[in-house]
Amino acid sequence: MTVDGINFTAEELVAMVLSHAVDISVAYSAESGSPIPPPTDCVLTVPSYATQHERRALLDAALLADLNVLTLIEENTAAALQYAMDKTFQDEEQLILFYNMGASALQVTLVRFFSHELPSKYGKAKQAPGFEVLSKTWDETCGGLAFDHLLVEHMADQFNAHYATLKKESDFDVRSNARAMMKLRIQANKVKHVLSANLEIPVYLDGVYDDVPLHTTFTRDLLEELSKDLLVRASAPVQKALDIANKTVADLTAIELLGGGMRIPRVQTELSAAVGGMDLGKHINGDESMALGAAFAGANISKSFRVRHVGMTDVNPFAMNVSLTDLDVAIQEGAWSKQATIFKSFGKVDVKKTIAFTHDEEVHVALDYEENEILPAGTKLPIERYNVTGVVAFAKEMEEKGLGKPKVSLQFELSASGITALVKAEAAVEETYTVEEEVEVDEEGETNATDAENATDAGNATEAGNATADNATKVEAKAKKTIMVQKVSDCASFISLCEVVVFRCLMTHLRCSAFVPLLLLFYQRKRKRSTSAH
Numbered sequence: 001m002t003v004d005g006i007n008f009t010a011e012e013l014v015a016m017v018l019s020h021a022v023d024i025s026v027a028y029s030a031e032s033g034s035p036i037p038p039p040t041d042c043v044l045t046v047p048s049y050a051t052q053h054e055r056r057a058l059l060d061a062a063l064l065a066d067l068n069v070l071t072l073i074e075e076n077t078a079a080a081l082q083y084a085m086d087k088t089f090q091d092e093e094q095l096i097l098f099y100n101m102g103a104s105a106l107q108v109t110l111v112r113f114f115s116h117e118l119p120s121k122y123g124k125a126k127q128a129p130g131f132e133v134l135s136k137t138w139d140e141t142c143g144g145l146a147f148d149h150l151l152v153e154h155m156a157d158q159f160n161a162h163y164a165t166l167k168k169e170s171d172f173d174v175r176s177n178a179r180a181m182m183k184l185r186i187q188a189n190k191v192k193h194v195l196s197a198n199l200e201i202p203v204y205l206d207g208v209y210d211d212v213p214l215h216t217t218f219t220r221d222l223l224e225e226l227s228k229d230l231l232v233r234a235s236a237p238v239q240k241a242l243d244i245a246n247k248t249v250a251d252l253t254a255i256e257l258l259g260g261g262m263r264i265p266r267v268q269t270e271l272s273a274a275v276g277g278m279d280l281g282k283h284i285n286g287d288e289s290m291a292l293g294a295a296f297a298g299a300n301i302s303k304s305f306r307v308r309h310v311g312m313t314d315v316n317p318f319a320m321n322v323s324l325t326d327l328d329v330a331i332q333e334g335a336w337s338k339q340a341t342i343f344k345s346f347g348k349v350d351v352k353k354t355i356a357f358t359h360d361e362e363v364h365v366a367l368d369y370e371e372n373e374i375l376p377a378g379t380k381l382p383i384e385r386y387n388v389t390g391v392v393a394f395a396k397e398m399e400e401k402g403l404g405k406p407k408v409s410l411q412f413e414l415s416a417s418g419i420t421a422l423v424k425a426e427a428a429v430e431e432t433y434t435v436e437e438e439v440e441v442d443e444e445g446e447t448n449a450t451d452a453e454n455a456t457d458a459g460n461a462t463e464a465g466n467a468t469a470d471n472a473t474k475v476e477a478k479a480k481k482t483i484m485v486q487k488v489s490d491c492a493s494f495i496s497l498c499e500v501v502v503f504r505c506l507m508t509h510l511r512c513s514a515f516v517p518l519l520l521l522f523y524q525r526k527r528k529r530s531t532s533a534h
Helices: 010-031 052-064 075-084 144-167 178-195 220-226 228-244 265-274 289-301 391-400 449-455 461-465
Strands: 041-046 068-074 094-101 106-118 126-139 200-209 212-219 254-258 311-313 320-326 337-343 351-358 363-369 382-389 407-414 420-444 478-496 498-501
Touching: 010 052, 041 052, 041 075, 041 289, 052 068, 068 075, 068 289, 075 094, 075 106, 075 126, 075 254, 075 289, 075 311, 094 228, 106 228, 126 228, 144 178, 144 200, 144 212, 144 220, 144 228, 178 200, 178 212, 178 220, 212 220, 220 228, 220 265, 228 265, 320 351, 320 407, 337 351, 337 407, 363 407, 363 420, 382 391, 382 420, 391 420
Parallel strands: 041 068, 094 254, 126 311
Antiparallel strands: 094 106, 106 126, 200 212, 320 337, 320 363, 351 407, 363 382, 382 498, 407 420, 420 478
């Protein structure tokens, strides 16, 4: 975007909005009599269809606004968190469908609410509420603005016809004038709001363009006729969400409506028909529940607040693949490569997964989205690129020791904010070696051999009769015996691999370390021999 010859990026524009939000918060607190310093931490909501590209851009915008983002949370997930704040769900589980038609998009999320035990350091475990997102679907172009656009187009056609009659210019199109179109958009939004509660509204716009007015009348039936395609699309994501979670309408406990678009009467009619006539719940604030849930999530993360614990499990709708190739492009013969799905579609977030393989060359890591129909149109598949180096040097060092190829482990993390990254890379080689140690063992002496022979000599009765008490008692002597013990154990040699990332660099140094088990102690039983006089 260019303003007065100055180019602004999307991140810079969003940063301005965030800075204005900070100013509003400070001004409101001052007016209410409880002034606060400018906030530095925040929680930002994102739509369900936001990819990693949009999420990273939002984090960059917050950085430009000097804000520390504690976490990113999806809008419907935040609304579900706000719904669970004051409930227990001890009687039974609930399966609730959150239907959110906002200004720009329609989002549907299926959530299972339950009660679980929260371990306690003192006393018995306590029951705490929790919820798990089972599925989410959306239509990123079916929102309140789409209804506004239909009304604007209808009014533009009417104005063009009226203008051609008055000015005798059949080739004129009001859409070429930005100021006139802005007047029509403002009026279209007003018409939509009025027709949500009334059946008819007259429209009088003076001086739309070139002093030509627009006088017309809109009815609810006309609005429904113009938006019939949108109304069909308004109920499609509901069945899709149920199918992904392997649920049916009969399994639903309730439906909660969110967003301003759900106030259109025909939208509610179509939704009710799609769920078999179920009552549409309005138990939470459809406009503020997302913000309230995000604030509660921030309070849980921040160490400055102590709030009620609510378990939360979200899912990532987009599958992600990792591709491994040799970094050295000069290697052509028998090109090595591996590919795998590291995070599957609708898998849990805030998890880590590791890929291990045997290799002795530098590795190029490509993290991409898996191409499928659920990915928003126009999304770029590449996510991150990494160059993992240090493998060759480590492999040569191990080869000089007569060891095999290193085993490389790459650990990927899908954070609670929906950001995927390579967080750790290391190589290991298993080494077997022998250690000799000398161990001194005390051994009891045997009885005097001569005395034993004399005591058992049947041919000399006199000597046997004169055996002394000393000959009858056992005689112990101590001797030292040296035992050579061979000890075989396994050790692993570790060295970190320098990760050269597109936008960041993570380096950790771990040198070779050996893990030696305790020496096994061998015990020898001693037989005590005694002699007696007969």
